[in-house]
Amino acid sequence: MIGRRRRAESRKAIRAGPASAERGTREVAEGNFRYRLDTSRSDEFAQVARDFNTMTERLAELDGMKRDFVSPGITTCVPGMTMLPSGSPEPPP
DSSP states (O other): OHHHHHHHHHHHHHHHHHHHHHHHHHHHHTTOTTOOOOOOOSSHHHHHHHHHHHHHHHHHHHHHHHHHHSOTTOOEEETTEEEOTTSOEEOOO
């Protein structure tokens, strides 16, 4: 009985790593670069989780740089051309 319980717990723990990575990849695909995986495990998945977290930190930095570079307050990008509120260029008159 105890052996079965341990095997079931072990299988559950093994599946938890890929399941959390799957959720993490969905979060990042939706633009959530602040999502982090648990790195407290003491197995190979902990290294994968650390690498994932490093990657998402870098993506968040790059996304912030992009936002700083392309400010939503920019209304004129080419002399004589202004941006509509939707962000689409308006041709000169």
